[in-house]
Amino acid sequence: MRAQWDLPGADIDVGTLYCIGRNYAAHAAEMGSAVPDEPLVFIKPPTSYRPSGSTIHLPAWTSNVHHEVEVVVVIGDDLDAISANDALSAVAGVGIGLDLTARDVQAEAKKRGEPWSRSKGWKGAAPVSGLVPGAECLVPGADPLTFDLLVNGDVRQQGSTALMERSIASLICFVADVFGLRRGDAIFTGTPEGVAALHSGDHVEARLHDLATLTVNIA
Numbered sequence: 001m002r003a004q005w006d007l008p009g010a011d012i013d014v015g016t017l018y019c020i021g022r023n024y025a026a027h028a029a030e031m032g033s034a035v036p037d038e039p040l041v042f043i044k045p046p047t048s049y050r051p052s053g054s055t056i057h058l059p060a061w062t063s064n065v066h067h068e069v070e071v072v073v074v075i076g077d078d079l080d081a082i083s084a085n086d087a088l089s090a091v092a093g094v095g096i097g098l099d100l101t102a103r104d105v106q107a108e109a110k111k112r113g114e115p116w117s118r119s120k121g122w123k124g125a126a127p128v129s130g131l132v133p134g135a136e137c138l139v140p141g142a143d144p145l146t147f148d149l150l151v152n153g154d155v156r157q158q159g160s161t162a163l164m165e166r167s168i169a170s171l172i173c174f175v176a177d178v179f180g181l182r183r184g185d186a187i188f189t190g191t192p193e194g195v196a197a198l199h200s201g202d203h204v205e206a207r208l209h210d211l212a213t214l215t216v217n218i219a
């Protein structure tokens, strides 16, 4: 059965989750990488989604799952192309999510030159908060969105959309142009610096300013 996004008054199935790599310079630097010349896109399946309040079980085949807190935009229309000026109007809802990453498995796959889908797409690897309507917080000229991540009450990551290398609008254009977007698809817009390991028993809270909160427990 398809999960649905938590957006009051809407009825939107969770679709493909497009994730943007290295969209904040300080995170690219901490990974020993540069900001890519073109958007770096990978995909998580809908089955990796979990709503706020979930318990996420760390897979047995990894010993190093990292948190990456990211602003998530959920698309409300079917788009095969859209202009940058119109892109934000296609956003049904905005939330805060975690791009959970089995860093050890990803690093090994990169070393071998193999796909790293498993490290990013496992069951539970994409928890996302309830959504706020895009029209309320994501319009041209609106203030940047700030967000943070707490693990057991300690702040681990802080970010602002003002620090993105590529804007949310430009990312929507790129993904629509290359892949096509469908209602219910989402874009994880990249993580700021401060990624680190999670452990069984951790309580994780991600906050999108005062708009949305995601809480998950790690088991």
Ligand code: MG
Residues within 6 Å of the ligand: 019, 020, 021, 068, 070, 099, 190, 191
């Ligand atoms: Mg990420």
